Amino acid sequence: MTALDEFRATLTAIAERSAAVKHTCANEESTKHFLILPIIGALGYDYTDPFVVQPEFAADFREEERERVDYVVMRDGNPIIAIECKKAGVDLAANRGQLRAYFSALQSVRLGILTNGTQFEFFADCETPNIMDTEPFVTLDLEAATRAPIAPDVLEAVSLVTQARFEPEMVAEAAGERLIAKRLRTVLMDEVRQPSEELCRLALKRVGVKNVHHASIKSRYTGLVRAAFEEALIMPVLEKLRAERAGSRDGDAEMGDTTRRVVTTDRELAVYRYVCRRLAYLAADEHQFAAIERVKYQDYIGKFVVYYDQLRKGRICDFIEGRDGYDKFVFPAPFGEIVTNSMRDIDEALRTVFAERVREIGAPGPAEMPLQQTA
Structure with missing residues (x-):
């Protein structure tokens, strides 16, 4: 069994246990204790060692009523990973701004994790140094992991965050590639559903049809390009299956x-x-x-x-x-x-x-x- 296989097995076992105890997590503290700390441990960070993981870490410079991030992972005395926790079931997308503020306040932090105990969103600062990206480069969904194996690309991305492998520059590079790939998939999915005029003109030009009027693109050729796009996606599947x-x-x-x-x-x-x-x-x-x-x-x-x-x-x-x-x-x-x-x-x-x-x-x-x- 490879190291990644062992890592998948560990995460899957935690996912199955989390599914069994999730109903007991009625507040943020129980969510932290029963659902989140096991994942921090699975990533290789000893949450019983204050030199490795510190709870309620001050994330601003005010003397009173400081904002505090739920956990930070330390390296050489400085926080490098900020972890913001929410109660089980809370929508994470609505709470990204809070983690983003902590990310910027803690100058040494290079990775942010936002979680409700069953979903773990991982953020880097690919676009602007020390400014957390607006979207996660990978999401670990423990509920999905109880129904199907964790996808290899998700497993590899999450493994980069483990204590044994975490190097901020490597994570930032991998995160940047994943975010670009994700956006490309979104663009291509949109083109499959409704091909843009630019794509239609490019495709028609490649098959020798030029100088097509805008109205003809909309009324005649968009449907043809969409059908051809769908055919190109599905035909290899069908031919292989028939064989x-x-x-x-x-x-x-x-x-x-x-x-x-x-x-x-x-x-x-x-x-x-x-x-x-x-x-x-x-x-x-x-x-x-x-x-x-x-x-x-x-x-x-x-x-x-x-x-x-x-x-x-x-x-x-x-x-x-x-x-x-x-x-x-x-x-x-x-x-x-x-x-x-x-x-x-x-x-x-x-x-x-x-x-x-x-x-x-x-x-x-x-x-x-x-x-x-x-x-």
């Missing part, structure tokens, strides 16, 4: 007649392809977008099942091909059966059920976004 299915059928040639009668039709594959394409458009955030690569299918005699990650728990819908141009989609309650000749009619059910499955099972981290399908 794997074909190989599986060849390998199972000696199985019984019932198995050999299951043949995935072009219409069923078109449904799978549509689901993936539409989810790329309907995804509410980058975590849902990343999760699309774990959407799979299972074919049976008489029905075709589309699911997320786990066949039973992750079931999205059953598809039953019709003979008169109308197909049947069966979604979990409250949607039930949808009989239609237009797949756009399933969008609302598809978006809602997929979001529920990702929330229940967990989504991959951003680094797990390459569009490859696993069998």
Whole structure:
């Protein structure tokens, strides 16, 4: 087992314990004691040693009524990490300003952690020295860690903060790269949903279409570029999956007649392809977008099942091909059966059920976004 594997195991064990005791954390002090200190310890900092971790550290220069940060991690007598704690369940985004003020007041601090015991946001000062960035470069979500393995990129980023590896310059460099990557993903997701005129013109120019009028871009070409974008994202997944299915059928040639009668039709594959394409458009955030690569299918005699990650728990819908141009989609309650000749009619059910499955099972981290399908 590698050091990162051991680190993941430690964090996962703490996550599972935190889930069991979270309901007892009715105030900030109990949240600190039961949920936050174990993570500080897992990062390698001895919170029983006042030369390593100090609580209620003064974060301004007033003599009376000083502002105090909940914990600081010390190095050579100076604070290098500031940790601001909130009660379990508190929205962290609304409290970033407080940590930002402490970060600036403590000139030697190079890393800030904001936490409510289950979510830990890590901040650096990539853009302006000694001014905390406005967004975290990584977030450790312990609730998600109880449902799915901690993403490799999240694990690596958090490991840089451990006592054994913490070097401010290295963390700042890694944080800067992650923030840029995060913003790029956001831009690309926006372009998938609604391609900008700039992207449309660039794409059209690359295929030899030039000097297109603004009105034509909006009325004619935006939809074409969006569809091509979705195709480019999903087709590699579909082709790989079809090849794997074909190989599986060849390998199972000696199985019984019932198995050999299951043949995935072009219409069923078109449904799978549509689901993936539409989810790329309907995804509410980058975590849902990343999760699309774990959407799979299972074919049976008489029905075709589309699911997320786990066949039973992750079931999205059953598809039953019709003979008169109308197909049947069966979604979990409250949607039930949808009989239609237009797949756009399933969008609302598809978006809602997929979001529920990702929330229940967990989504991959951003680094797990390459569009490859696993069998």
